[in-house]
Amino acid sequence: MRSQTCSFKSSKGWCCDQPAGQSGLCYWHDPDIDKCGHDVKADVEKWAASGKPLDGFQLARTDLTDIDLVNRGSREGYSCQGADFYRANMAEAHCFGLDLRGASLMKANLLRANLNCARLDGSNLLGADLARAGLENVDWGKELKQERLAYKERDPARRKSLFQEAEEVCRNVRKQCEKQGLFEVAGYFFKKEMRFRRYQMPKLSFRRWLSKIVDLFCGYGEDPLRVVIFSVLVIVSCALAYFALGTTQSNPIYPDVTGWQRYFYELLNAVYFSVVTFTTLGYGDISPHGVARFIAAFEAFLGSFTMALFVVVFVKKMTR
Incomplete structure (x- = not known):
């Protein structure tokens, strides 16, 4: 009897060909499989080197220290869209040019990781440790994940919470960019940080209007x-x-x-x-x-x- 294949399908149309479990998903795409104690680094590197995308990989809490995900000899990095690296240890990881759009890097350890030229549009960077991580020429995208969700959220309490998270992400990125001398990027995230703080204030409050005027006049001192x-x-x-x-x-x-x-x-x-x-x-x-x-x-x-x-x-x- 032919075994069932994984039902995962990426946004680009790629379908996983791995055997599926009872959930209909394979080992890599099943979020219910705890890989915390598994040594998966070599397997992930081998998968990427084979040319297959890492889209949707569920790697929460895994140890990926010093993992090499650099697509050498190609202008485009490996695709890792929508992957889950929640609390993953990616210290000193080599992620040059890695496509992490829509991925979750929430509370991931990215200490001294190489994220130069990576694509982080729509990724979740809340609580990520970016200390001494390479952040040059990163494609941050137009909107953060929390920012995008906040604009669509109708519940005021939930919207305020999302803007608080977005402000925290911007503050974290700004501080790391300032330490590395990336002042243009730092200024960009400082403006977003101050705007998200403004969005948390009551709409008719004097502080919100004053913040808006400062933004219009000088972009919070950055323009x-x-x-x-x-x-x-x-x-x-x-x-x-x-x-x-x-x-x-x-x-x-x-x-x-x-x-x-x-x-x-x-x-x-x-x-x-x-x-x-x-x-x-x-x-x-x-x-x-x-x-x-x-x-x-x-x-x-x-x-x-x-x-x-x-x-x-x-x-x-x-x-x-």
């Missing part, structure tokens, strides 16, 4: 370009207000200009006055009147604050 864009928007907006409300000047600069050219020059004057006011230079050759005075006072206050913010953000980025 100086946002400060520049905000400054330009303020200058242009105030210039249009000055042009509409009118300004006065002691000596007309264009006494003989009429028609549309006069309005054009007046607009240039408004832009000039807006720049001078925003930068708090205050030459005094053009002065506002009426409501424009209050707009000028507000712009001067906002300009001094924005320039100080830009210096702080710029210095923070450059000193790295």
Whole structure:
């Protein structure tokens, strides 16, 4: 009688050809088989070397110390999508270029593991020990697993819990990247960390709105370009207000200009006055009147604050 084969089928359409147990799954894909005390490292390496994917492998709590899963001679690493490495000991593992999309590395020991060029999109990194792990050129993907689930979750308590987990993952990755000098990646995860913290606050709370404003202004200190864009928007907006409300000047600069050219020059004057006011230079050759005075006072206050913010953000980025 022909034995039944494993019913596992990967997202890419690959079907496992191993004999199945009573659960309909083989030894490698059955999550109910405890492999904690089994010496599986050599078998896993042999399986990968044979060219078959490691998709969906259930390797929770296994000892995979110094395992070699590098696909040498190929631009693409071994496929290990959706695998379960929960609490697995993968210290000093060689996982260069390994495709770990959707895999669970929750509380896995990745001490000094080589994860350079690995693909971790959608993987679960909650509680993973990434101390001194190689993290250069890692493809982190657009969303963390907890982040993706939180956006779909309708229960407020569960959604808050998922954002807490996502914040913890970002903090862990950020700290390890900072220690390795990967400051661009660290900055990226710092912004995500602060956003996930904001999502845990009540929607109508002052702290949440303040956090949102800081994010819009400067990306939590990681995006100086946002400060520049905000400054330009303020200058242009105030210039249009000055042009509409009118300004006065002691000596007309264009006494003989009429028609549309006069309005054009007046607009240039408004832009000039807006720049001078925003930068708090205050030459005094053009002065506002009426409501424009209050707009000028507000712009001067906002300009001094924005320039100080830009210096702080710029210095923070450059000193790295």
